[in-house]
Amino acid sequence: MLILDHVTVSFGTVPVLRGVSFQLREGEAVAFVGRNGAGKTTTLRSIMGFTRNGGRIEFDGHDLAGVAAHLRPGLGIGYAPEDRRLFSRFTVEENILLPAQVAKLSSEETKRRLDRVYHVLPELKEMARRPAGSVSGGQGKMVALGRALMLATRLVLLDEPFQGLAPVLANRYAEALRSLRDTDPSLALIITESNPHLLRGFAERTITIERGEIAGDVPNEGLAA
Numbered sequence: 001m002l003i004l005d006h007v008t009v010s011f012g013t014v015p016v017l018r019g020v021s022f023q024l025r026e027g028e029a030v031a032f033v034g035r036n037g038a039g040k041t042t043t044l045r046s047i048m049g050f051t052r053n054g055g056r057i058e059f060d061g062h063d064l065a066g067v068a069a070h071l072r073p074g075l076g077i078g079y080a081p082e083d084r085r086l087f088s089r090f091t092v093e094e095n096i097l098l099p100a101q102v103a104k105l106s107s108e109e110t111k112r113r114l115d116r117v118y119h120v121l122p123e124l125k126e127m128a129r130r131p132a133g134s135v136s137g138g139q140g141k142m143v144a145l146g147r148a149l150m151l152a153t154r155l156v157l158l159d160e161p162f163q164g165l166a167p168v169l170a171n172r173y174a175e176a177l178r179s180l181r182d183t184d185p186s187l188a189l190i191i192t193e194s195n196p197h198l199l200r201g202f203a204e205r206t207i208t209i210e211r212g213e214i215a216g217d218v219p220n221e222g223l224a225a
């Protein structure tokens with residue numbers, strides 16, 4: 001459902017992605033690991049259309065070169081960037097609903113998707129009316145996940161969601177992702193992480209990126225589809 005074929009990105013004369021190729025099947029969860037600066041975020045941003053890239057990115061049969069960045073979420077792609085960018089004066093629920101409003105989803109569809117968010121992240125319902133500025137950093141990551149899920153009907157991209165999470169919240173976050181996969185087995189996930197061990201028990205494949213090149217693409221023991 002997602003094909004990256006020799007994707008390249010340069011900033012000025014500096015190549016950051018040097019021919020990244022991999023494919024994702026429907027419903028597959030992939031850990032995308034690599035050191036800081038290896039090119040994980042740039043790969044996700046290329047899929048979202050936030051950086052100019054060479055090569056080819058295909059999603060559900062669409063060549064994304066022909067789909068403007070603001071239209072890509074409409075294909076069912078949700079993105080939770082590393083920095084959460086919550087609107088602190090809006091409530092938690094208003095933050096979650098924002099992408100649905102931008103995408104002009106009908107009220108029935110918005111409600112259906114919000115119910116799915118609260119099903120996998122019930123703690124968000126409890127904090128729905130709180131200003132987003134009053135939640136902790138870890139809770140903010142949950143809100144960012146909820147917001148990404150409002151648009152992610154086919155694919156969700158999570159950039160280092162475990163970074164800086166206290167162990168208890170990291171476990172809770174992983175549990176929410178498992179619940180999401182049970183609820184919605186056709187949703188594909190790419191989760192970036194700098195620690196290669198952290199996602200091994202969760203994703204069925206680990207793709208490793210080193211200095212802008214794919215250095216490994218292996219099924220995870222016991223979880224391969």
Ligand SMILES: Nc1ncnc2c1ncn2[C@@H]1O[C@H](COP(=O)(O)OP(=O)(O)OP(=O)(O)O)[C@@H](O)[C@H]1O
Nearest residue numbers: 011016034035036037038039040041042043082194
């Ligand atoms: N807008 C930009 N302009 C110039 N260089 C950039 C830009 N964005 C990223 N880079 C550089 O590209 C390289 C890859 O960055 P990227 O953020 O994709 O890495 P990453 O693997 O996600 O690492 P991190 O864990 O630090 O986010 C880094 O050397 C970074 O400094």
